[in-house]
Amino acid sequence: MRGRGVALPFADACRDLGVELAEPPVGIVPKQPEYKALAGTIAASGADLVFYGGIIQNGAGPLWHDVRAAAPGITMMGPDTLFEHAFIHAAGAAADGTLITFGSVPPELLEGPGRAFYERYVARFGEERECYAASPTTRPG
Numbered sequence: 050m051r052g053r054g055v056a057l058p059f060a061d062a063c064r065d066l067g068v069e070l071a072e073p074p075v076g077i078v079p080k081q082p083e084y085k086a087l088a089g090t091i092a093a094s095g096a097d098l099v100f101y102g103g104i105i106q107n108g109a110g111p112l113w114h115d116v117r118a119a120a121p122g123i124t125m126m127g128p129d130t131l132f133e134h135a136f137i138h139a140a141g142a143a144a145d146g147t148l149i150t151f152g153s154v155p156p157e158l159l160e161g162p163g164r165a166f167y168e169r170y171v172a173r174f175g176e177e178r179e180c181y182a183a184s185p186t187t188r189p190g
Contacts, residue, residue, distance in 0.1 A: 052076070055128045056102030071096040079107035088115035091123070101127040110139025117143040124148065133179050 056074040071094035126148040170178045
């Protein structure tokens with residue numbers, strides 16, 4: 050199962066907190082054009098939340114489309130591997146409301162060299178940086 054290094058500890062932490070899991074963590078076949086069968090299983094489970102531990106390139110976009118179609122009210126969550134423009138592009142409107150974990154600081158809270166890097170990046174490329182392009186430990190170079 051791809052993403053198991055993130056999904057299994059997440060499931061363990063949920064169990065430790067007393068959160069009931071509808072299913073044990075399951076893997077997806079990467080890079081499939083659709084995940085309708087899995088989305089149907091998720092919808093039938095009555096789950097409130099789906100946590101995806103993988104990367105965008107392994108099928109996050111099609112998975113989000115199919116789960117949102119099968120269970121429109123479900124909360125979708127994933128790790129910082131989804132915190133990229135590519136996820137928005139791949140998932141489109143299905144990405145709306147997704148919860149994403151992120152272990153850094155939002156650009157508006159950066160200070161010092163991290164803030165200076167961010168401002169230079171936006172000035173140079175005319176767009177927001179990807180999630181880990183600047184962090185509190187970024188050194189000017």
